[in-house]
Amino acid sequence: MKINPITLKSIENMKNKYKINDLEVEYETIHRNIKYPRLEIKTGYLYLILPNGYDNPEQLIKKHESWIYRKVSHIINSKKQAENRKLDMKRSDEELKDLILSYVKSISQELDVNVNKVRFQRMKSRWGSCSSKGNLNFNRYLKYLPAQLIEYIVFHEVAHLLEMGHNKKFWSIISTRFQNYKKMEDELLIYWLSVKDLEGIE
């Protein structure tokens, strides 16, 4: 089960700071009935999900300092770049649906897979998802994005019908159309930071 830090945030409200080089990282600790500690970073904020009784979070941070530094710097950089991205304010919900459905049709033919249902939802943590039954879910907030990024998301989700994991095989399928997929993934984070601001999503 995936723990959602957004809902967990309200459970314990202990805001702390930890300095790594030039970065001051804000973090929160969340205790749960688990065996091993876990780290999650959401839009620049660090969550430490700790087993009950675990009381040395700073030691855990120290151990993963370079990983945390890399992740948080990437988000800070993306936030700066978000200022230079223009959101599409003209595309309607209906237009988004039509666009996505037409991409789903052509891409599922191209990859020779069967798509079951396509749903649209407002989601706070992902642009899209795909189930093993062939159901695809797309975030309604995609309407603000350039068509090329929407096409990338559709391609990404439909490709999951060939390979569920984000592994070598998966990225090689993605590369058949999007050799620049790393750049696309970066752009998705940059745009998410803008959309989040616009919609007042925490």
Ligand SMILES: [Zn+2]
């Ligand atoms: Zn994926």
